[in-house]
Amino acid sequence: MEPDLRGLTRADIEAALTGLGEKPGNAGAVFMAVHRRGATDLAQLPGVPARVCKALGRLYTLKPLPLPERKLAAADGTRKLLFRFAGNALAECVVLPGKDQQTACLSSQAGCSCGCTFCATGALGLKRSLTPVEIVAQFEACLREAVDLKSLVFMGMGEPFLNWENVKQAIKILCDSRGRHFQQVKMTVSTVGVIPVIEELTASDLRVRLAVSLVAADPELRARLAPMEKVYPLKRVLAAVRKYCAARQAHVMLEYILLPGVNDRPADSAQLAELIEGIPCRLNLIPYNPPGGPGAATPRVKEFQQELIAAGVRAYLRQEKGADISAACGQLAAYSISPK
């Protein structure tokens, strides 16, 4: 089957038009017709000569953008959208309300192969990686929910750096000035630590922001909680992060999920502070939410934060949202869609 024109960047369209013997200068109009003007008929792209539409139609299709199957709304205004993509690949995205702006949290994969023990997505295993079109579809659905969408995070289901080519393609589509023109600096990609992609990002001209999920400072504990530690040990991940920060004059967002009695002891905060010393960062502490409901806030959460602050770390407590609809961190598992 012909590829979907929606999954192409403007540069891809230029190359395709050149290959078809058409002027590449038409690529901007084609891109705008598809991504801003909502065209659904490849034979009649608004603002594009009929000859060019016909030529593109020989190589591509233009399918309707997938729509969410269900929507759940939480008491705090968080909304979770559930998609059933081709091949019964279930994925969720979330709109998170903020004081002045709303944030879209997108999935990069249906399920995840990383197997982090505290994460509902990890328990599913990987169904498959999502295509650029499926990632764009989540963004468009979030935009319909929140016209004042100001930031976007890849912190939903999946490890974005294990589907980096498609995530990168979607980022390029979303930031194009002829399309949604969403600023790259307002996009954050979160990883559990895939070193080769951190290195690629360091050398690339993408302006997206990097977030790294630490999980635990102790290597043995981390290997038990996040098996990726055995492939990319956190010490080496953070060495790559230091280079990223130096090369790009950038801060990194570090995330630490607090698992009561597991990685929230005073020895853990001390080891953590030592491990990240000197990294220009903001550290977000995320209280654990068990699958299916909000977790109980423990006094250790505040104490852990204070121990880090005393050690010189800019540590913040993340305000968890949407836990009553399983939309908070680590809870996305498409539970609300029954399997077919």
Ligand code: SF4
């Ligand atoms: S925490 Fe992230 S990387 Fe780990 S299993 Fe869950 S989705 Fe995958």
